[in-house]
Amino acid sequence: MKKIIKHIYNQKGIKILLLFIFVNINYTCVEPFEGSVDSFEDVLVVNAIVTNYVKRQEVNLSRSYRFEEDEPPIETDALVSISTNNGNQYAFEEIEPGVYKSIDSFGAELGTEYTLNIETSDGHMYSSKPMQLPVASTNMDDISVERVFNNEGEEGIAINVDSFDANGTSKYYRHDYVETFKIIAPLWSPYDAVFVIEGINQYEIPVILREQEERVCYGTNKSSSISVLSTQGLVEDRLEDYNVRFINRDDYVLTYRYSILVRQYVLAPETFSYYDTLKGLIQSSTTLFSEDQPGFLAGNVFSLTDEEENVAGYFEVSAIDEQRLFFNWEDYFPGEELPPHIIPCSFFKPSSSGSFGERDLVNIIRQGTMRFYDFNTNPQPGEGEYIMVLPECGDCTTLGSNNVPDFWIE
Known part of the structure; x- marks a missing residue:
């Protein structure tokens, strides 16, 4: 009988309903879901990303939790580090429950392998597959705003990205965002x-x-879906007017002043495969208990203490670029009624x-x-x-x- 795990990925703002997760190095291993929801397995959930930006890198640790529970238990007091194949070691400290940041700032470098190491407070040890930066850097040429109608006939604002890699080496992309907006009671x-x-x-x-x-206050939302695409097989490694956010004109976030920080990641092929499969699992979650429901998704973190222990989540090493823009309601809906x-x-x-x-x-x-x-x-x-x-x-x-x-x- 399959066990069920429920977890929300908070670090990237992605709300994810995960099924039973089996961790090995085969990144797209998916089996049909079978059985009923009458058992539960407590597993470590890892959310970690290292980018080429020189900064304090971040690792988030929590535990799986039951369907009837609202929040995941946080994994505290763990020893976290990242090691490289050239002998560097980066120690992390817990800055708030379950959130670990590197003590020293660093950025991923091309040609270097990075391995995540975790020891929980109960002495269990975990490691990741060594991961490398796929390209030295990525650059968004522009992010733009356009008043449009979407495919469902809804009017609103589209946030679009233009990007071009003349070398044709990026190919695998992920985008997310953090939006901030003025609120007036x-x-x-x-x-x-x-x-x-x-x-x-x-x-x-x-x-x-x-x-x-x-x-007067300021609200903040993170992207809540997985946005990945590949230019593999296209004539150019180019994104043109690629939509990363559509906001219905009746959404109150547009009422006064709005800002969005868009981030573009270039992924390793196996990282892209992981997110693409995960996206498919989320999209099919409305039929969670159907006979053809996908089962578990493998990550790249495993237990050193017990090879039979399951670990959820992923350790990502990616190139990143980000841009921010601002606009007001009046810029695109002059004289029109507020949302x-x-x-x-x-x-x-x-x-x-x-x-x-x-x-x-x-x-x-x-x-x-x-x-x-x-x-x-x-x-x-x-x-x-x-x-x-x-x-x-x-x-x-x-x-x-x-x-x-x-x-x-x-």
Whole structure:
């Protein structure tokens, strides 16, 4: 009977439902899924990438988790390093639970083999197949923005990439992105109602000036799908108007100012094969329990402690280039109605009457389930003295950070 593993790949922003995973060096080994979901195997999940950029490289470690669970357990207190065939050793430190960064900055170099080494806190040891940089570097010629209709007839914004390798040596590409967008709370008030005390016959919820910025924030999303393609067999090693992101015009991320960081990776053939197969597994996940459902995908990390132990994930060594752009809604939709907010926004006037512990207005403010908007100067029967709104409408920190990103340009 097959065991089932569920895991979300957080490092690259890719949400992945993985089936039973068997790790060996055959990168595209896939078997049909058989059996029922009534057993579980706890395995290490590795997410690691080294690029040619000189920086603190990153490795993410977690564990598989059950279907009924929401978050993966984090693998903490591991010893992580990367070794090379020319004798270099790069030690990593855990900067936050499950996230390990190299102590020293370095970048992958052409002709050097890199091997990931892991020892978990329980003494289990793991290693990867030696991986090499496929090309010395990659360059995106341009990223562009275009107002378009997609194949489904939806109007929106297309983010496209142009790239050309005159040497014809890149061939295998992957793209991802991180988007950042300004959020302005549509029903924000400079005032806030705070709970102080409630008694049998009285309560105290004064209105004060807000203590932090909650009107303008910045939201961030990572790409949630795998975007890979190959120019193998084409006349030129060229990408022209290759779409890496389509944003429907009704998406609230476009409402004010928008920025996107697009990253292009050139992959080794076996790395491309891994991602391409993984993409197929994700696309077929709507029929997870069908008889023809693919089963497990092999990675390139294995256990040194127990050759029968399964390990999920992949250690990637790739060339990378990245570019960022900014634009405003008015740049492409001048004078047109803004996209709707992420949720509909309405006013609420919860009652302040009732006995101790049952006053709706007091409980809402104490529990933080709504935000103050204004005074209800003419309360009707059953209404309280304050007008309240949902947090997403009156407090932008529920949707993003009130800290301006270092890279942000108005």
